[in-house]
Amino acid sequence: MSVPFYVPPEQLTKEKAEFARKGIARGRPLIVLEYSGGILFVAENPSTHLHKVAELYDRIAFCAVGRFSEFENLRQAGVRLADIRGYAYGREDVTSRSIANAYSQTLGQIFVQEFKPYEVELCVAEVGTDDTPNAMYHVVFDGNVFDRKGFLAMGGQSDELNSELQRAYDENMELDAALQLAMRVLPRVAPAGETGNSRLEVAVLERDRPRRSFRRLSQEDVESRAGEPAT
């Protein structure tokens, strides 16, 4: 009988984490920004149909970086969880916290049990109402959850992006200013040889929009907003 080699859990965890981190860092970056009227999502995404940002429920959106097949799977499960819960109870009973928790549990379990961890990092964001604040849950490949405030960059060069954002971010920014900030910092971290002008996928969760507050911004809309002077 062959005895499998003993690999200490520390080493196993470290190697899996390194593998996942490398995979995620290869992908293009994505930025989430809170602005005065809601939450903005800007992703570098060459595809017009394979989305990185999507609607989960009335005031909740999902965005992810990494391997498409893996996060698309997670996105669909999130939509199902949200819709079943909203149908079984009420629309107000669907919360970003419970969805983020489901993602955390799932990614944690996959990280520990599966041979290959998921190479994804995602964010579940919920836009608040007049008297409730926004929520942004950042869930990483091993199931860890971080409660973010203000801004968040994920994917390739996310460390540089986060420090760039740290410098320029202002929580009272209007949508146009937030979009301009994202479009300003993204090309700065583009790897050498790339122009940094790749197609952007842009969406918002709008605070004042009743019921389904998720909206995608068309390419023309993005261009016209980017052209206007910052307000």
Next chain:
Amino acid sequence: MNNPFEGPKLFSPSFVDALRAYAPELLEVRAAGAGTVPEVPHGTTVAAVRFADGVAMGGDRRATEGMNIAKRDIEKVFPADDFSAVAIAGAAGPAIEMVRLFQTELEHYEKIEGSPLSLEGKANKLGQMVRGNLPLAMQGLVVLPLFCGYDTRRQAGRIFRYDVTGGRWEDADYHATGSGGRDARGSLKKRWRGDMDGDTAVEVLVEALYDAADEDAATGGPDLVRGIFPVVATVTGEGYRRVPDDELRKAAERLVAARAQGEAER
């Protein structure tokens, strides 16, 4: 409820399929034994008309329970999604539940697939839900929806009606169903014009519901005392719009005045 993150792998964009896989108890309708179903609220007359830019749909506000009025201000017209509307006639409880399931189904498909169902697809899906209700219909809990929407591909309004078996029939111009449906259709037959505008369509609907209430005890007319008017909505290329109550009040008052004058001149 199973966890959609762990449960069986699902490749369907349908919410009903998701329920079947992860929360089948929410779809379950227990087959009741033999015996009569106790009286439950029933919704009565709903109507839809096509006009130049889309479709309009309306319903009276009365729910009856046998010979009693169960509710004076029930709503029977609902947005199904941004470009379609559904109205219900029949047993109000299962009907409103069917609308909720249908609304979730359309939204779910749109979110999973990234684009909405075609109008034809929505109409078929509703037909499947009506068919699913057949066991309850056999016990007297009939649900008969009327569905209409703006077909963004054909750029025109379309109306669909159903029978209890889930049979789906498209109506080119107008239709009305429920206990006063026949009377409403009689009224619509005289006033419907394919090229009328949205305001006229709303007036035509208000009049058809008035005529239905005139003949059918289970249909409620405009209640000027309490300020209860039919629910009317339009669906055009710009989307679903519920006609505000003050517009309906004006339309109802004009209609009542015209009828009163007609009576006086007889």
